[in-house]
Amino acid sequence: MKRYTVALIKGDGIGPEIIDEAVKVLDAVSVKEGFEITYKEALLGGAAIDVTGEPIPEETIEIAKSADAVLFGAIGGPQWDDLPRDKRPETGLLKLRKALEVFANLRPVTVYDELVNASTLKPEVIQGTDLMVVRELIGGIYFGQPRAYEGDRAYNTMVYTKQEVYRIAKVGFEIAMKRNKKLVSVDKANVLEVSQLWRDTVNEVAKEYPEVSVEHMYVDNAAMQLVRDPKQFDVILTGNIFGDILSDEASMLSGSIGLLPSASIGEKYGLYEPIHGSAPDIAGQGIANPIATIASAAMMLRYQFGEESAAKRIEDAIKRVLKEGYRTKDLSSFDAKEVVTTSEMGSLIAQY
Numbered sequence: 001m002k003r004y005t006v007a008l009i010k011g012d013g014i015g016p017e018i019i020d021e022a023v024k025v026l027d028a029v030s031v032k033e034g035f036e037i038t039y040k041e042a043l044l045g046g047a048a049i050d051v052t053g054e055p056i057p058e059e060t061i062e063i064a065k066s067a068d069a070v071l072f073g074a075i076g077g078p079q080w081d082d083l084p085r086d087k088r089p090e091t092g093l094l095k096l097r098k099a100l101e102v103f104a105n106l107r108p109v110t111v112y113d114e115l116v117n118a119s120t121l122k123p124e125v126i127q128g129t130d131l132m133v134v135r136e137l138i139g140g141i142y143f144g145q146p147r148a149y150e151g152d153r154a155y156n157t158m159v160y161t162k163q164e165v166y167r168i169a170k171v172g173f174e175i176a177m178k179r180n181k182k183l184v185s186v187d188k189a190n191v192l193e194v195s196q197l198w199r200d201t202v203n204e205v206a207k208e209y210p211e212v213s214v215e216h217m218y219v220d221n222a223a224m225q226l227v228r229d230p231k232q233f234d235v236i237l238t239g240n241i242f243g244d245i246l247s248d249e250a251s252m253l254s255g256s257i258g259l260l261p262s263a264s265i266g267e268k269y270g271l272y273e274p275i276h277g278s279a280p281d282i283a284g285q286g287i288a289n290p291i292a293t294i295a296s297a298a299m300m301l302r303y304q305f306g307e308e309s310a311a312k313r314i315e316d317a318i319k320r321v322l323k324e325g326y327r328t329k330d331l332s333s334f335d336a337k338e339v340v341t342t343s344e345m346g347s348l349i350a351q352y
């Protein structure tokens with residue numbers, strides 16, 4: 001029997017509640033699909049600060065690197081907001097991403113048929129939306145040097161090397177091959193040199209994938225097209241800052257931030273987490289939606305372990321439970337037949 005080790009980082013706020021449900025679902029699916037997962041817990045964020053004084057203890061990096069994948073909840077909360085920047089929970093997560101060299105952030109956005117009619121957006125516009133944002137995660141303007149805040153002047157630098165663009169483009173095209181062979185690369189090549197390098201490099205990689213249709217789009221147009229006609233997109237390939245903005249925009253098409261998973265992958269490691277934060281306002285009440293985290297666990301099975309049928313089983317179970325009308329509180333206005341707790345939602349999904 002195949003065996004996998006998963007580093008579990010529950011974190012703060014609703015983190016522990018939603019991770020527990022993902023583990024419940026993983027345990028159920030591994031029995032049905034014939035593999036075994038063992039878990040190693042590690043501290044990160046506020047939970048780590050309270051115990052060790054550091055947002056990411058050395059031990060956490062070791063556990064994450066020795067496991068086959070990392071499943072992560074969420075971190076942060078008001079009680080740690082007054083700490084200096086390098087001591088805050090969020091610094092721990094940035095350090096973990098760097099340590100694992102996870103340069104590709106994958107964010108699928110699925111609009112579930114069952115939620116379409118109750119959306120504040122027009123059903124005919126959003127129905128059938130199923131896209132994936134592939135965002136470069138550890139380069140670009142968020143990390144570029146030089147950067148400074150000097151008196152009345154401040155600056156940042158958007159820099160990409162060809163090698164950085166090449167490796168993220170490869171990920172984008174590989175995913176496009178597994179999906180619908182359609183990729184839109186988003187940049188601002190009419191204004192930015194760094195975007196011209198991006199575009200030239202994407203075109204080079206495109207030659208290796210003649211089956212994939214490629215379109216280039218300026219980021220301002222892409223932002224508009226995402227709300228005008230999201231169905232035109234399948235894979236969106238873009239840099240760090242554009243991807244940050246576009247993936248938050250795209251997430252609103254689905255109905256709740258509590259539905260959307262993500263994967264951050266590199267050559268070797270993978271980190272899987274919901275796109276939402278630790279939601280301190282609802283922590284401990286049993287009302288958090290665990291679907292984003294459960295769907296992240298499905299991505300882990302697919303991308304890290306190659307357990308496609310187990311991943312599909314979880315995704316189908318989510319659809320089925322939504323179809324049956326079960327909703328956590330965040331989705332109570334979306335044609336709910338019954339509003340359930342975090343733990344009930346996990347159990348419902350685990351049973352299929």
Ligand code: ATP
Binds near residue numbers: 277280288289
């Ligand atoms: P971060 O800075 O960590 O991204 P944030 O301040 O952007 O955090 P979140 O923690 O994502 O915010 O929460 C934003 C809002 O969405 C809050 O009102 C929160 O209660 C709600 N929310 C977030 N995740 C969930 C979830 N899984 N289920 C239900 N509501 C959620």
Ligand code: MG
Binds near residue numbers: 276
């Ligand atoms: Mg946020």
